[in-house]
Amino acid sequence: MSWGVAGLRVSFGPTEALDGINLEVPPGRVTAVVGGDGAGKTTLLRVMAGLVAPRAGTVRRPRQEQIGYLPTRSGGFRDLTVAENLEFVAAAARLPGTGRRADDLLERTGLAPFRKRLARDLSGGMRQKLGVVMAMLPSPAMLVLDEPTTGVDPVSRADLWRLIALAAAQGAAVLVSSAYLDEAERAAWVMVLREGRSLVAGTPAEVTASLPGAVVDVDAPTDPARAWRRGPRWREWRPNGDPTAIAPTLEDVVIVASLAAETGRAR
DSSP: OOEEEEEEEEEETTEEEEEEEEEEEOTTOEEEEEOOTTSSHHHHHHHHTTSSOOSEEEEEOOOGGGEEEEOTTOOSOTTSBHHHHHHHHHHHTTOSSOHHHHHHHHHHHTOGGGTTSBGGGSOHHHHHHHHHHHHHTTOOSEEEEESTTTTOOHHHHHHHHHHHHHHHHTTOEEEEEESOHHHHTTSSEEEEEETTEEEEEEOHHHHHHTOOSEEEEESSOSOGGGEEEETTEEEEEETTOOTTOOOOOHHHHHHHHHHHHHHHHHO
């Protein structure tokens, strides 16, 4: 069974948060949703977690007890220890014999030495790891993680992505949102959202190949409206192509897709 949404529309009063979203979230795959603030990432994940009802469209998801969900900036109950947080999850989900799985997940995340530490005394990266471990503990059919690596140091980000990959390898359908475009390249499938609409979707290679025209690396842009900074130099989008084109990154493609959307809207 593949989970996902088709023709999804979500509104909050007069605001259209999601408009016509189609997304498959199959078992054994990491599916990433990326976009800026207000793009609709959290709303989409909350729909998949069963916390927001759509205005239109269809939603296919496992039973509620088969969904592991990590909200944004959540890392366990602050006044419980690491071990107590996992015991709480096991008791709430009526999970028998989770001790070995809990031990394995704590070892994989480097949290094993901190079992007795209160969650409020963990570093930001450690709390995020705890939150992911809590979501993974019941071996859910679908794992939904909302920006699990935001504000986390690079080493902890790498650890978290190893944990995310492990969940998919063990058969879970993994849906993760991120504000970091370089992280999207770790996923098997990527959807880029902008203002509640899908800009582009596919494998990272397909998304990169979808770029219209060309991207060039220049000292100074000839068209500032189609240029963006990359370190001390500039990248510029040439819609009609250019013989000096460089191989674009996923970030370049997303910027170009946004510029193309703005151009189309202005017409």
